[in-house]
Amino acid sequence: MKIGSFSTSNMGLRDKLKDGGLDAFFFVGGAPAGAIAELASTGNIELVPLVGPEIDALRAKQEFFTPDVIAANTYQNLPEVKTISVWRASACRCRWRRRPGCRS
Secondary structure (H helix, E strand, O other): OOOOOOOOOOOOHHHHHHOOOOOOOOOOOOOOOHHHHHHHHOOOOOOOOOOOHHHHHHHHHOOOEEEEEEOOOOOOOOOOEEEEEEOOOOOOOOOOOOOOOOOO
C-alpha cells in the first residue's frame, strides 16, 4: 500500500455506512476530516463519545491517548463530542547542513 492510498471511500466503508451495510467504524484522523464531513452532510450519522471507565482504563495502560473534544458543528449539525486523541510526531533525515534543527 502506498502512503496516502488509504481512505474510507476506497475501502467502501463510507458507502457501506450510507447504505446500511455497516453499523459503525473507527476513524483516526484530524478533524475536520473530509470523509466524515461527507457522511455528516447526509444527516444520518452520529459520533460516539469515547469516555467512561473503559476509556480511563485504556488511557492508564496506553499513555499516548489524551482526552479531546470535537467541537459542535465541526461536522454539519453534530454536537460536541468527547473523545480521545493520539499525539503525533514526524521525523525526517536531515540532508542539508545549516538547516534549523539539523545537527549534521
